[in-house]
Amino acid sequence: MKTEAASKFPPAGAQVRLASLAPLDKQEIGLLTSAAQNSRRLRAHGEIVAEGAPINASQIILSGWACRVRHFRDGRRQILGFLLPGDLIFAPEVPWSSPTTIAAVSEVSVCLAPEGQAGGALAKAYGTAAEIERFYLYRQVARLGRLNAYERLVDWFLEIHERSDAAGLVSSDRFPLPITQEILADALGLTSVHVNRTLQSLRREEVLELRGGTARLTDREALARAVEYRSPTYR
Amino acid sequence: MKTEAASKFPPAGAQVRLASLAPLDKQEIGLLTSAAQNSRRLRAHGEIVAEGAPINASQIILSGWACRVRHFRDGRRQILGFLLPGDLIFAPEVPWSSPTTIAAVSEVSVCLAPEGQAGGALAKAYGTAAEIERFYLYRQVARLGRLNAYERLVDWFLEIHERSDAAGLVSSDRFPLPITQEILADALGLTSVHVNRTLQSLRREEVLELRGGTARLTDREALARAVEYRSPTYR
DNA sequence: CGCGTTCTTGACTGCTTTCAAAGATGGTGG
């Protein structure tokens, strides 16, 4: 409910990301900026959308990381995907309830997504964002189904680098990683113990630098080749 | 390119499924029927959409099974999801190319999806189908990430029963299963050997009947409880 | 009836999990 979010906007975050998807005009940027004035802040672990709750309006992640997650009775849980600044929680076109819980992973601020008028750049940015989200969801399936622990980590880091970059969060090749190894494990279908061991081997091989919540990939080219990483096609 | 598909329509298949999603009127059913007149037939393994190819128009699976699949250079492949009769291949709202290959699993016939006019039941059926597809995609992630082989099979069979039922393909509790164990393995992130062994234990426990490409689940209630199976919420 | 594909089976390997406990780390209050 505060204005703080707006001041955090440029040069990193949601606006950078959305502007990268379509050439927004001044008015559209104004809409985004004023929507951000009225943001909601959640602490880590806070619930943004409950499973089964109706979603009447689209929302934008302004800062922080959120995730879609499914919980099992026995305590297992699977993170279906992460939401980074500039990502949207889309309201469905037909009345529908959220198929999953959406929760804050780090401290998060969100706001309502201003309506883009049909044919406008904002609407185009939203549409493109939706396609990209689907692309990453397919990637997540392939990751879990066919890659081993080592490859999953590499593939995931490449994706996160790419997405952080789109949000202007990468600086001198480093990007923030506001999650614990346990959360990463829940996203990659592994145990935190095994994530820990695999991260260590990545560091030992000097493929990854990781300290104090900041990450850096040493040689993305080589890694991308190793796991056949593909970027979503923009066109 | 033939009319045969139309004759295969009622009472099973695409039309049944779409009509289950919204109360289609006579005219809309007419549109579907005539669209089906002009269908394309593919043999098993035929490519319906190539990865990276533009998708200019939506298509409907009329009969048979298709799948979204990603191939790796080393021969591994992951099936991201199956497309059953009545499922759609959606053209994106913004110009975009297909993020994955879509291939026929069994012999398949597809046709162009007639445009539903905004606000009409057909458009609503499409929108609902899109939401349901997303729901199943999330399910697939959770399945691969957090269920063991036994649970994956059970969860998958429950989904396929549900979807076959929506297409009117279930009769006296039995439904067709036009795929090999190897394809199932590629969908569930397992090896065909392990799928085979797990199927055997399902049969041994009399949870599943499976012969001649037809399946039957003995006690869906109990199975659904065991894997916390949830249906997409229709509302 | 013959051949290619699919299904089964066995033995062995190994990646990942499980269980437990010992270090770090960071924030908080005295």
Add this chain to the structure above:
DNA sequence: CCACCATCTTTGAAAGCAGTCAAGAACGCG
């Protein structure tokens, strides 16, 4: 400034689920 606590990371040993390799049986089709 430091003790203290909760959270997170790291390590070790042992067990288990799923993969690999190889070969034989069964099935379906022409």
